[in-house]
Amino acid sequence: MDKTDYRILRILKENGRESASDIGKEIHLSVSAVLDRIKKLEDSGVIKSYTILVDSSKLGNDVIALMEVSLEHPRFYDEFTETVRGIDAVVDCYYLTGDFDFNLKVTCASSDELEQIHRKIKSIPGVSATRTHFALKEVKNVYAAIPGE
Template identity: 35%
Template structure:
């Protein structure tokens, strides 16, 4: 990905603060025209600087019943380029982190049941390049500073 310029960084900061801002508000914040802002956002999406527009459900909304951390190790010679594209198409895989050490990726998986988790885990295990999958089901959240 090419380097972000100051206007790109302004747009990303504004979206990070409030992703529901209108295109006009974003343009005003970055000092750009509406069409220039729209083109920059499209380019940022294409380059992967903007991965998704999402919401975080409030406490009143139904949370997933099952949450697990899934540790993935690759076969020798395989890397994130081989595996992550498969994972990004799985909506229950809500986060994916590269790690140093014996585990190559750590995934946060959220679903409605243990049966769903088992199905997702099996789908991950058959991705070309995946050597091992270890699943750690969470029991309780003591605190969560995200969002």
């Protein structure tokens, strides 16, 4: 990857629907050169998919919580991750080092709904402890960091 590829990624990060023509004008490349570069970025897996960012609160999900989860033993990893993938309110899940094994980002409509999600997660076999933090305010939410930004 070169500087031009990074410039294309930055533009697409801001607007995944930006036309190859507009990208080409901004970075001084032909439309076909831009399309070729984007295709290579997709084929190599650098660009994994195109998606949208939504404002969760406008969808009625006013509660954001970060939940740390510990497992009794690593043998519970597969069942835990499979179950968490099936919980729509869990929007991010990271396997960690340190005192807890996982960190989950949960978005939901209310503290009552969060309680139900919490109970569901605590009932997954192997879960030994949780610690939940309510997010007061979103300060930054970026899907991906591109080097040089």
